[in-house]
């Protein structure tokens with residue numbers, strides 16, 4: 138079924154699509170390019186460093202990222218990613234565009250190998266570290282329905298309890314038409 142690209146908008150917690158498993162992308166066409174451009178626009182509009190398919194209601198293995206959101210030129214479109222060969226471990230605070238104002242201290246590999254394909258379906262692999270590695274691990278989590286909430290310590294849970302309640306209430310108010318998927 139064709140995707141209405143203009144209608145893709147940022148999806149927030151607790152929308153159930155954030156917990157779904159995404160499918161590999163197998164068709165590399167103009168629609169995929171339009172989806173990627175739309176996702177890049179939404180990421181920029183929300184000043185994010187990354188945005189994954191489920192965050193726009195699309196259950197496909199795609200994410201966009203930009204470790205330097207204040208400058209253009211470093212944006213990447215990553216399709217069918219697999220994280221391999223990890224090393225090191227760093228704990229750092231993360232946020233998520235689908236969980237505004239929520240922060241969680243997440244332990245991630247400092248370095249990893251990212252295997253994926255580009256917009257033409259061509260495979261590539263690269264070794265990445267520090268912030269790009271963190272972003273790619275966070276976004277790849279999204280593609281299997283995993284959120285930073287799953288890494289919360291008891292202290293994080295207490296700190297985030299109130300804002301999660303607010304997000305749940307806002308989602309209820311969205312109404313059925315908006316969230317029908």
Ligand code: ZN
Nearest residue numbers: 232233234235
């Ligand atoms: Zn996220």
